[in-house]
Amino acid sequence: MDLILKIWRQKQRDSEGVMKTYTVKNISKDSSFLEMLDILNNDLVNNLEEPVAFDHDCREGICGMCSLYINGEAHGPEKRVTTCQLHMRKFNDGDTIYIEPWRAKSLPVIKDLVVDRSAFDRIQQAGGYISVNTSGNTQDANLTPIPKEDADKSFDAATCIGCAACVATCKNSSAMLFLSAKVSQFALLPQGKVEASQRVSNMVKQMDEEGFGNCSNTGACEVECPKGISLENISMMNREFLKSTLKT
Numbered sequence: 001m002d003l004i005l006k007i008w009r010q011k012q013r014d015s016e017g018v019m020k021t022y023t024v025k026n027i028s029k030d031s032s033f034l035e036m037l038d039i040l041n042n043d044l045v046n047n048l049e050e051p052v053a054f055d056h057d058c059r060e061g062i063c064g065m066c067s068l069y070i071n072g073e074a075h076g077p078e079k080r081v082t083t084c085q086l087h088m089r090k091f092n093d094g095d096t097i098y099i100e101p102w103r104a105k106s107l108p109v110i111k112d113l114v115v116d117r118s119a120f121d122r123i124q125q126a127g128g129y130i131s132v133n134t135s136g137n138t139q140d141a142n143l144t145p146i147p148k149e150d151a152d153k154s155f156d157a158a159t160c161i162g163c164a165a166c167v168a169t170c171k172n173s174s175a176m177l178f179l180s181a182k183v184s185q186f187a188l189l190p191q192g193k194v195e196a197s198q199r200v201s202n203m204v205k206q207m208d209e210e211g212f213g214n215c216s217n218t219g220a221c222e223v224e225c226p227k228g229i230s231l232e233n234i235s236m237m238n239r240e241f242l243k244s245t246l247k248t
């Protein structure tokens, strides 16, 4: 199929961006969205033009790098799918497709479709880990019994890939769904209880310092999250935060 692409081009962080129009031809319906962009970039390089910068790594829906706003939706029109797992069969011959980077003050554009997501790294570093004794006396994890329901919920929260679609789709640019997934995955497990209080307060403090907005419970984040992270995690995080403030 032949497509018209309207793509955000921006040379660097502080330069002005502009939507540019491109045409790609003979795209297979079985191509992935990123393969379609690879074809465009090949054409651009062959014409001695600057290729479009976009993030990607695993192309298997697990690393969270691919982050595009496609026709006004984070990760495009298919639900529970990352951009790299989106296929061209979701589009029609002759379609015009708008491709933009995430838009949020805390995720500034670095170039074209690539944004700086280091704010998420700093939130993780503020508390998204557990301390484990690795001196040689480490206890086998299976020796700690965990109710199945808690293990399942913790696993579901741990499937957050840090893509930041939740921030990009939120009218307040809130990072609450991401943060709540990172807090819940540990809050539900005995291994996470030791540092629970510090974890939630340090991570929330870092999130605020990074300039993310507040959650106003519209739920757009849950709808656009490619991993189906539930809003229940935000309730759990709020409970954890309340407990931590009562302790201090």
Ligand code: SF4
Pocket (backbone or CB within 6 Å): 159, 160, 161, 162, 163, 164, 165, 166, 167, 177, 178, 181, 224, 225, 226, 227, 228, 229
């Ligand atoms: S909560 Fe969902 S949308 Fe947000 S970073 Fe995690 S996987 Fe991406």
Ligand code: FES
Pocket (backbone or CB within 6 Å): 055, 056, 057, 058, 059, 060, 061, 062, 063, 064, 065, 066, 082, 083, 084, 085, 161
């Ligand atoms: S490239 Fe890794 S999730 Fe898309």
